[in-house]
């Protein structure tokens with residue numbers, strides 16, 4: 001048995017704190033902003049089913065693998081991978097997996113912060129009563145005014161990045177644990193309220209049918225990739241966020257139980273958001289495939305018409321900001337932990353460094369919604385024909401980098417790491433539950449990820465070369 005490492009960054013106060021922090025990382029814009037709009041764009045029910053299957057079969061096992069590697073390595077993902085590779089007698093090049101994660105986190109946060117900025121802006125709009133009595137068109141124009149103005153977007157993006165840097169600089173224990181303890185329950189209460197409004201709206205059945213009646217003719221190979229990519233994105237997998245959080249996890253905590261809890265809460269939030277949004281979409285004759293603006297164009301309608309809407313609307317967007325905030329800090333934590341370990345920086349310097357770089361790159365996303373809205377860098381590849389820089393960044397990270405990262409994490413945990421070590425770390429004994437995990441991570445996950453990739457690569461080639469529609 002190798003000697004246990006200790007993290008120089010400290011640790012969570014206990015298992016509950018880890019569950020809260022990891023849930024805080026998982027529950028974010030992905031659940032409330034992204035899930036509904038990509039489900040809407042990709043035909044609804046069939047997409048949701050593929051997404052749920054990916055969470056169960058790929059997401060949970062990979063989350064367990066990531067927490068396990070983190071807890072065993074007890075360092076930033078880069079150094080964790082380096083140490084664990086050494087311990088297993090494998091090639092030190094595995095540390096590049098850590099680097100790929102840092103890069104993915106950087107790219108994701110650069111646009112994530114811009115969208116979180118929209119949520120910040122909406123806190124003030126809701127509080128000022130801007131939505132009260134407004135029509136669907138009125139609400140849509142409020143959204144366009146915001147995204148059409150690069151200066152405003154920049155201001156909100158800057159504010160959100162500063163908020164993120166402050167929390168990361170203070171360290172994960174003070175502040176973060178407290179915030180999440182309140183956030184997760186409050187978010188549930190507000191979503192229940194919105195679901196209640198949707199239930200009374202008159203189109204609840206239609207909304208449910210859209211989300212839960214699978215029609216496989218409506219989903220493309222690319223749609224399947226997007227569903228799988230989203231399973232990684234929404235659970236924060238494949239880039240080291242969960243790994244670095246796992247590195248602060250106390251020794252005696254069941255990784256399996258913890259991972260299942262986190263995945264369950266995360267999925268619940270996404271489905272509740274979907275059930276609130278689609279009835280509002282249908283009753284107002286809106287387009288389910290409206291894109292990234294979907295929740296900003298639907299939920300304000302509900303707030304504008306329910307009693308106490310200004311108050312609930314404000315609360316909702318405050319919670320959305322919190323949800324995004326607790327995710328943002330986990331996106332940047334792997335980079336910050338590395339800067340502290342290898343560059344000898346204090347957490348404060350490390351956060352400022354990483355934060356400013358991410359902020360600057362975020363300008364590309366700010367401009368994607370206005371000045372450069374017509375700039376479609378990959379217009380010559382059919383499926384990317386209409387993709388702005390923001391769309392491409394989102395596609396590259398969520399659908400390619402995270403699944404690839406997850407694939408290599410899976411490969412490392414069961415092909416490179418010694419079986420004894422994972423038995424010991426997962427602490428389930430050599431039981432049938434362990435056996436199931438092992439088979440899923442060893443065979444099912446890699447094959448599933450590869451199949452989806454191959455399918456889509458074929459699709460891109462076809463559409464790129466012949467220019468035919470799918």
Ligand code: PHE
Pocket residue numbers: 025026027028029030031108232233234235236237239241327328330331
């Ligand atoms: N899971 C977060 C969300 O759903 C986003 C995220 C992705 C956070 C990857 C960390 C790592 O919003």
